[in-house]
Amino acid sequence: MRRVNALLVFSIGLVLLGAAAAGAQGRGKEIVVGLGAEPRTMLAATIVDWTTNNMLEHIYDRLLDRDPKTFKPKPMLAESWRIVNDTTWEFKLRRGVKFHNGEPFTAASVKATIDYALDPATKSHFASAAYWGLVKEVQIVDDFTVRFVTKQPWPNMVDSASLTNSLIMPAKALKDLGPEKLAQHPIGTGPFKFVEWKRDERLVLERNADYWQGPADATRVTFRFIPEFSARLAALLSGEIDVMKDVPPHVVDAVERSGRAKLRATVSSRINYLALVNLKPGPMQDVRVRRAMNHAVDVDELIKQVLKGRASRMCGPLSPANVDYAPAECYKHDVARAHALFKDAGVDPTKLQLTLDTPSGRYPLDKDVSLAIAAQLQRLGIKVNVVVNEWGTHLDKIKNRNTGEMFFLGWGPALHGQGTMQPLFLGDQTYSSYGNNKILDEKIARAQTLLEPKARADAYAELQRLVRDEAPWVFLWQQHDLYGVASHIEWTPRADEKVWMYEARVTPR
């Protein structure tokens, strides 16, 4: 009898195994995206977090989209926009768009969403001045015209409206159901509708057949949360997931050779830099030392040897993916020049003992890059102690100005000048490493109020020149985003990290 039972259990097991294997094959036009983390909420306009908002923008639409090539804002829920006066922007809205519950999209939806974000009771991150905090009020002109009145001139407003900052929620549902209910079952205008969210497991969406841009090719999009990178890669290679973000440079070959997936790469708007901290006493307060460091570090070698070419060098604080970018002259790798600058500053590099703080696993090969920089500086006789921090500790150290003379950090998506200049080069900001430069303080404050395009371009070009000469960082690079994509999926990644499966094509297997 006992033996029969064991046999029964065994055969049931086999049947279930078979079922699971069959499930992996017959997924039809479903796309499964593997991500390292799950979303933090299903409400738009609440939490600033790439993972969360990337999933949300399959359900909700933005006010404006961005052209994937030029990075310029382009129409989405809003069809056009104009400046009415120094503190007023006007948007004309698209007609005939419906939310998933049938509620029409109107000016009231936009107002309700921004009001929600600004309401202190909702504790939205978007209430900060870096997001919608500069908005005084949203006025409804008519059903399809809306005006944003700002507290001060805000030339960047359209940039904010063309990010996930502007995912729009339905006004009536928000009022009747309340945020609590909407968080359980989100309602947007986007290409996919919410089906279910199983915590720490998966988020399942199905195609919105009535989408105003036409239905997506994929009938279903599932986001699976697989925290371990190797397991995520295994899931891609075994065909369980179709799209994976952040393939590390050293396994690119394994993906290409697998025959089941291919690599898709794009230059990202996310930047990496080595901060030379001038906010506390030490050698980095001397601009000559900071310039010497820029000549001492061989950035091209780091890109070639450590990152296998998967990064684009930057010479100033902004990258070409940034709308306010202006070209800057690179610091050449020149050890003799570095020695001369050190001598000029009265610093003997062989007596320098520096500390470099780095996170591990937060940015592509961050720790390895830091160790390689230490080795390069060692060639000049500089002793560098590399301290590897857990991410939370790293942030604490930067905020409390407790890092060594140098730290490694990334920033992004860095799509407009203000978003980099203001938080990183003013001394009183949370994550800045450099500041208290009266000229820069003044010019940064002025640049963000300029509405006229030419004046703004000139102001940011001048700022980039000044920052480059001040050398607050060893300027490093733009990251390359590396995606693994299953062979039967056609999809091109974008520099702004919008991973949007509406743009994917599924060819039958």
Added chain:
Amino acid sequence: MRAYAVSRLAQTALVVFLSLTAVFAMVRLSGDPVLLFMPMDIQAKDVNEFRQRLGFNDPLPVQYARFVGGALRGDFGESLRYRRDAMGLVLERLPATLLLAGASLLLTLAVAVPLGVLSAVRRDGFLDHVGTISAVLGQATPGFWLGLMLIYLFSVQLRWLPTGGIGSVAHLVMPSIVLAAFYSARITRLTRSAVLEVLGEEYILTARAKGLGEGRVIGKHTLRNSAIPIVTLAGLELGQILGGAVITETIFAWPGLGRLTVQALLNRDFPVVLAAVFFISVTYTLLNLAVDLLYGWLDPRVRLR
């Protein structure tokens, strides 16, 4: 018996209270929680405003009193990261954790006890050596390595099993094996030595002398008498799996409690950490109590007072 249970429950309450206090102190020392759930480009004054609103600017004793007050009512506050009831997040992970813990414990016992018994009976025989070697290997193999190798073999190469996640029995196979490989090593060794000890007893000699079959000698007389240390260890291991199968849960994307707890620690999501510690310490002490009560049943000479 009842007095015993009551006093043990009181001890449980004390242990839970002390561990919560210790963890409260430790997480507060670990750093600022606000930075980790706020976007990086948020301004300094907004960060401070959030801290104020969440009560992190209050003196520590005030925060502690507020926490204890809430905990007594079963309210551990809202997750900083997910903005949902912290205990709710913990309880949501419970079924998955119980399933994995149960499956791996069953597998552990199914492999380890027979192997341990056979090793003892055929002492220094071939099986004994196999048992010793596999125990050393199981104990020495890192779980993440074994997990990744299994995934590579059974998911990527053979494509028999899913790489991770939860849903069918197939999803349960590899994580259970990884956990059982580690835990069964200890139980095999313990079973072997406990059985060996009992086999040397005179009543075993008597049992054999009166002509009992070897099966009954081992199954009835030996195993039951060597069960106490095995049950103790199995109980402890179950407690460990319930709260700490972190690596296995992470590699196999298993939506369990250990993974939630470690993520909460890394994100400094204090309410979730405390709710999880509360839950894990309660289960752990209750499991110990259950093991102690089992002694009385296994060995009638044990009287609990």
